Amino acid sequence: MPLSRRQLLARGLGVATAFAARGRALAAFAPSAVARTVLNVGMRPGLPVKSPLHASSLARFVDALPIPEVVKASGSRPDPTKPTQRLPFHRLEMRELEVQVHRDVKPTRCWSYGTGVPGPTFETRSGQGLLVEWVNSLPNRHLFPVDHSICGAGANVPEVRTVPHVHGARVPARSDGYPENWFTRGKSALYHYPNQQEATTLWYHDHAMGIERLNQYAGLFGAFLVRDETEAALGLPSGPYDIPLFIFDRLFDAAGQLQYPNSGIPDAPWVSEVYGDAMLINGKLFPYLDVEARPYRFRLINASNSRFYYLSLSNGQAFHQIGSDQGLLPGPVPLQTLILAPGERADIVVDFSASGGSELLLKSQSFVLMQFRVSRKPPSAAAALPVSLRPVKRIPRSTAVKTRSLTLKEYQDPKTNAMVMLLNAAYWRYPVTEKPQLDTVEIWELLNFTEDNHPIHLHLVRFQLLERQHFDVETFNFKGELRTLGAPLPPDANETGWKDTIQAYPEMITRIIVPFHGYPGRYVWHCHVLEHAANEMMRPFEVIAAPRRAAAL
Numbered sequence: 001m002p003l004s005r006r007q008l009l010a011r012g013l014g015v016a017t018a019f020a021a022r023g024r025a026l027a028a029f030a031p032s033a034v035a036r037t038v039l040n041v042g043m044r045p046g047l048p049v050k051s052p053l054h055a056s057s058l059a060r061f062v063d064a065l066p067i068p069e070v071v072k073a074s075g076s077r078p079d080p081t082k083p084t085q086r087l088p089f090h091r092l093e094m095r096e097l098e099v100q101v102h103r104d105v106k107p108t109r110c111w112s113y114g115t116g117v118p119g120p121t122f123e124t125r126s127g128q129g130l131l132v133e134w135v136n137s138l139p140n141r142h143l144f145p146v147d148h149s150i151c152g153a154g155a156n157v158p159e160v161r162t163v164p165h166v167h168g169a170r171v172p173a174r175s176d177g178y179p180e181n182w183f184t185r186g187k188s189a190l191y192h193y194p195n196q197q198e199a200t201t202l203w204y205h206d207h208a209m210g211i212e213r214l215n216q217y218a219g220l221f222g223a224f225l226v227r228d229e230t231e232a233a234l235g236l237p238s239g240p241y242d243i244p245l246f247i248f249d250r251l252f253d254a255a256g257q258l259q260y261p262n263s264g265i266p267d268a269p270w271v272s273e274v275y276g277d278a279m280l281i282n283g284k285l286f287p288y289l290d291v292e293a294r295p296y297r298f299r300l301i302n303a304s305n306s307r308f309y310y311l312s313l314s315n316g317q318a319f320h321q322i323g324s325d326q327g328l329l330p331g332p333v334p335l336q337t338l339i340l341a342p343g344e345r346a347d348i349v350v351d352f353s354a355s356g357g358s359e360l361l362l363k364s365q366s367f368v369l370m371q372f373r374v375s376r377k378p379p380s381a382a383a384a385l386p387v388s389l390r391p392v393k394r395i396p397r398s399t400a401v402k403t404r405s406l407t408l409k410e411y412q413d414p415k416t417n418a419m420v421m422l423l424n425a426a427y428w429r430y431p432v433t434e435k436p437q438l439d440t441v442e443i444w445e446l447l448n449f450t451e452d453n454h455p456i457h458l459h460l461v462r463f464q465l466l467e468r469q470h471f472d473v474e475t476f477n478f479k480g481e482l483r484t485l486g487a488p489l490p491p492d493a494n495e496t497g498w499k500d501t502i503q504a505y506p507e508m509i510t511r512i513i514v515p516f517h518g519y520p521g522r523y524v525w526h527c528h529v530l531e532h533a534a535n536e537m538m539r540p541f542e543v544i545a546a547p548r549r550a551a552a553l
């Protein structure tokens with residue numbers, strides 16, 4: 001079988017540059033020189049699990065799909081921005097506990113924001129702010145091996161650290177969960193979520209520097225739904241017919257315990273990607289859901305570390321995507337397959353009206369995820385899906401005050417075999433280079449030199465996809481010239497809404513247009529393949545407040 005370019009490069013062919021130790025040597029290069037270097041990558045796979053649980057051998061559809069409980073407020077506290085007003089106050093405690101992932105699997109030790117994985121769901125309304133005290137009551141030892149060579153996870157910092165982030169929330173910087181703002185057992189953080197944004201499916205998860213991938217794998221995530229009047233007026237399936245579906249893959253051992261793969265390299269257990277053979281839906285393996293013969297709304301959330309899903313129904317029936325990361329699409333988009341990257345959300349409506357008495361499977365390629373058991377009862381009356389949902393005004397390119405070309409590249413040190421993935425050839429610790437001004441619009445061109453699809457997430461903002469375009473990777477590598485190949489490809493219909501995580505396709509330029517609305521301050525942008533983000537595919541950006549006018553000085 002011919003080797004891929006990646007495999008060839010991983011074997012050392014074509015490596016033209018000698019980097020010494022990770023960090024020290026790359027830091028010696030100017031970013032532009034680094035960006036032009038011919039580079040390569042090696043996959044760093046994990047060692048096989050000793051005495052694994054083979055998920056495929058488990059009995060299917062013996063557990064009902066769990067629906068996470070809804071977070072309840074415990075009183076109110078003063079609004080930090082208007083102390084005369086009070087906001088609902090919530091307290092979530094992170095704890096280690098045991099969950100039952102399947103009838104025939106022994107209880108699994110995990111970490112949770114509530115009583116299970118995923119944690120409880122926030123039900124919020126647009127414009128109604130709230131306060132959350134996030135409390136760390138976790139043990140002092142991590143469930144999984146910590147790689148102390150990873151940035152921010154050195155042996156000089158506590159092993160267990162947490163900082164929660166609400167993915168997609170427009171929040172002041174101090175409440176965003178900046179990766180370095182972690183706190184340890186016995187400590188907490190009080191965050192303010194103003195919710196000044198449109199109805200959508202957000203989710204919260206841990207973001208602690210250097211161990212985010214481990215904390216999320218342990219179970220630290222949950223849903224954060226924002227609702228509004230416009231959405232309510234559409235008559236979409238609601239109440240028991242509106243269900244969040246978290247999809248996440250894991251590896252287990254025969255004793256039912258989570259296994260996070262280890263590279264086997266002493267002192268450097270980091271692996272480049274994680275793929276489990278056990279697919280959990282809301283925390284169960286092969287769950288079933290009894291449904292009526294009517295439309296249902298499902299909020300699909302990919303909470304996997306690395307895995308993309310290719311979702312379809314076993315009977316080949318179409319479903320409609322009605323929303324993406326940051327809210328409703330202009331209109332429902334009929335699909336038979338939906339590709340969901342880590343961090344992305346898709347709001348879909350599945351109509352079971354014509355499937356009374358049958359059993360349908362939700363699948364991802366050859367993986368069976370869950371079963372829908374459709375009632376034999378005749379279809380109940382349900383409102384038809386509206387033709388129009390919410391207008392999404394396209395942002396004119398002419399409004400952009402700046403275009404940034406930003407590379408996504410993988411690098412390998414031929415001596416140590418250490419691998420890093422960098423955004424614009426810059427380490428986390430380099431000075432901040434992306435400093436958009438508040439309330440301006442920028443175009444970000446993501447030049448992906450790799451053979452991977454990287455889901456790139458920007459905190460704070462929502463954005464639109466302009467287009468994707470192939471480019472000549474080798475010409476750029478050898479000559480530093482950007483040569484595009486072919487015409488730009490417009491977004492697919494289900495990518496024409498507001499996004500906060502975009503799939504940057506391999507060897508393509510992905511152009512997004514970003515209004516930097518919200519708040520000034522320091523945020524992050526990163527790949528949502530958590531293993532990539534941990535090994536340097538994450539950078540700060542800083543929103544600069546508009547200069548004060550003379551009259552205000």
Ligand SMILES: [Cu+2]
Binds near residue numbers: 532
């Ligand atoms: Cu990535």
